[in-house]
Amino acid sequence: MKKFILTLAATALATGSLLADHHEKLDAAKADIKIVISGNDTMKYDKESFEVTAGQIVALTLKNTGMLPVIAMGHNLVILKPGADIVKFAMAGIANKPGGHLPKEETLTKQIIISTKVLGPKEEETIVFKAGEAGEYPYLCTFPGHFGVMKGVMTVKKK
Numbered sequence: 001m002k003k004f005i006l007t008l009a010a011t012a013l014a015t016g017s018l019l020a021d022h023h024e025k026l027d028a029a030k031a032d033i034k035i036v037i038s039g040n041d042t043m044k045y046d047k048e049s050f051e052v053t054a055g056q057i058v059a060l061t062l063k064n065t066g067m068l069p070v071i072a073m074g075h076n077l078v079i080l081k082p083g084a085d086i087v088k089f090a091m092a093g094i095a096n097k098p099g100g101h102l103p104k105e106e107t108l109t110k111q112i113i114i115s116t117k118v119l120g121p122k123e124e125e126t127i128v129f130k131a132g133e134a135g136e137y138p139y140l141c142t143f144p145g146h147f148g149v150m151k152g153v154m155t156v157k158k159k
Contacts, residue, residue, distance in 0.1 A: 027128070031058060032056040033056050033057075034058075035059070037050075037063070038063045039063070039075035039119075039150060041067060043141075043145075043149050044149065049153045049154070050152075052154065052156055052157070054159050055159055057128065057130055058131055059128050062075065062127075064121055064124070069121065070121070073121075074120055075150065077115065078139060079114050080139065081137065082136055082137055087147070092105055093108075094144045100117055101118065113129065114127050114129045134158040135156055136154070138153055138154075
């Protein structure tokens with residue numbers, strides 16, 4: 001038992017160190033580019049597209065500027081890999097309210113680059129990530145029924 005606890009503690013310390021290094025690199029304050037996207041009660045993002053360069057550290061802030069309660073008009077922002085089928089993706093997550101309306105199937109979850117949680121009125125969240133290879137990455141709101149109009153494209157340009 002003592003050996004198990006020591007191994008667990010060593011693993012936690014090593015993992016914590018790796019996570020600290022990882023978060024240090026992906027600090028929103030040190031991002032190469034900062035993007036702000038708002039979602040409102042009319043199910044619209046204020047930006048249907050934005051551009052970044054491959055390898056850039058991106059700090060993306062989603063703001064829910066609406067007034068309706070989260071249960072009626074919550075918003076999130078999910079960035080998917082190029083070529084992802086957003087209709088199939090969104091439909092598969094409708095029933096997964098506890099999971100932020102994200103699909104549970106592994107083939108679909110592997111398409112997620114990064115996502116925010118579902119935000120209520122006047123809430124915001126910043127996600128920080130490194131832009132991948134050049135391409136067009138779709139993004140959408142997975143709250144039921146929103147993906148039809150709350151969607152856009154992140155274009156990643158070559159360095």
